[in-house]
Amino acid sequence: MFVSHTREVANIALAIRTEHLTKIYDVGWGRQNVGIDNLTLEVEEGQIFGLVGPNGSGKTTTLKLLLGLIFPTSGNAEVLGMSLDSAAYKSRIGYLPEGPYFYEHLNAPELLRMYGSLFGLRGPDFEKRIQELLELVDMWDRREYRVANYSRGMRQRVGVAQALINEPDLLFFDEPTAGLDPIGAKHIREVILELRERGKTVFLCSHLLKEMEPICDNIAILERGKLITRGSVDELLAGDVTQYRVEARDLDDEIIEQLGDGVAEIIRLDDSCRILFDSREDAFEAATRLEDAGAYLMTVGPDRRTLEEVFIDAVGEEPKDASSVQGS
Ligand SMILES: Nc1ncnc2c1ncn2[C@@H]1O[C@H](COP(=O)(O)OP(=O)(O)OP(=O)(O)O)[C@@H](O)[C@H]1O
Ligand SMILES: [Mg+2]
Structure with a gap:
């Protein structure tokens, strides 16, 4: 069969x-x-x-x-x-x-x-x-x-x-x-x-x-x-990881600006900030600097996608029932 x-x-x-x-x-x-x-x-x-x-x-x-x-x-x-x-x-x-x-x-x-x-x-x-x-x-x-x-x-x-x-x-x-x-x-x-x-x-x-x-x-x-x-x-979720992410809370704009050229993108979230880097070394170095400056580190590592991002990529649009898919 x-x-x-x-x-x-x-x-x-x-x-x-x-x-x-x-x-x-x-x-x-x-x-x-x-x-x-x-x-x-x-x-x-x-x-x-x-x-x-x-x-x-x-x-x-x-x-x-x-x-x-x-x-x-x-x-x-x-x-x-x-x-x-x-x-x-x-x-x-x-x-x-x-x-x-x-x-x-x-x-x-x-x-x-x-x-x-x-x-x-x-x-x-x-x-x-x-x-x-x-x-x-x-x-x-x-x-x-x-x-x-x-x-x-x-x-x-x-x-x-x-x-x-x-x-x-x-x-x-x-x-x-x-x-x-x-x-x-x-x-x-x-x-x-x-x-x-x-x-x-x-x-x-x-x-x-x-x-x-x-x-x-x-x-x-x-x-x-x-x-x-x-x-x-x-x-x-891994997809093709090309970037590294540092996510942290309690950090001000001044500290972020001091991170320099390695920063590829800054994404401001509700109560934290996600900073993307093209190189692993830059990401880990930035994480240390942020922590030394008093920030609360949440994640450091490959910029894995979330299932929701996988969904949006696959469908080519936001889920129709976006609120429930986001876990409300
Ligand atoms: N007994 C039924 N008679 C007619 N249409 C139905 C019936 N059960 C489901 N459908 C239709 O089939 C489609 C799939 O429904 P289904 O209940 O399987 O979805 P679901 O993914 O389980 O949704 P939910 O997250 O709301 O539980 C929908 O368009 C629904 O309207
Ligand atoms: Mg159902």
């Missing part, structure tokens, strides 16, 4: 493969919405893979296709080596939907018992697993709270525990940090990293490029249903 791809990925185990996957929604009166258009990608086992893009770019559509919740208009996909119409892979995956909904009157252990029963799980070993999962998501101490009284962060945490109930090999998380405060979002990211440590593959959808950057191994960027670029985060 996927003959052309086996060559490229000879010795790498793939958790997901899609080939020309397309979903067109019929919305009546002869009108159609493009969900995802001709998507071909591979996700290696044991990785954190990020599918990113602005609102309406096709992330949830892709995820629902891979979960077998909706059916492709054309194209193929394999999950854990099985085709989408196979029931067998469903017991080996976990899913955290966008804004999960749970029965309001249950507490966390009751809720996990209910989901466990769908997989035929019960007994003392399962009770131990419930405790482990609730500890992992930092909800064990709050296990008596009812869902009705949960904060958004608590819902997401319990949602992650629910997705892990059947010890899946592959996890699908749709906007796992949406609506969380920075500490709540950080905790969910730590849990995701912990899952990779445990050998799981995590497929993440998010429009928050800044949040995906530090945790994903590989990323695919979607825009209006189309794949616009993909690759390892390191490759995408």
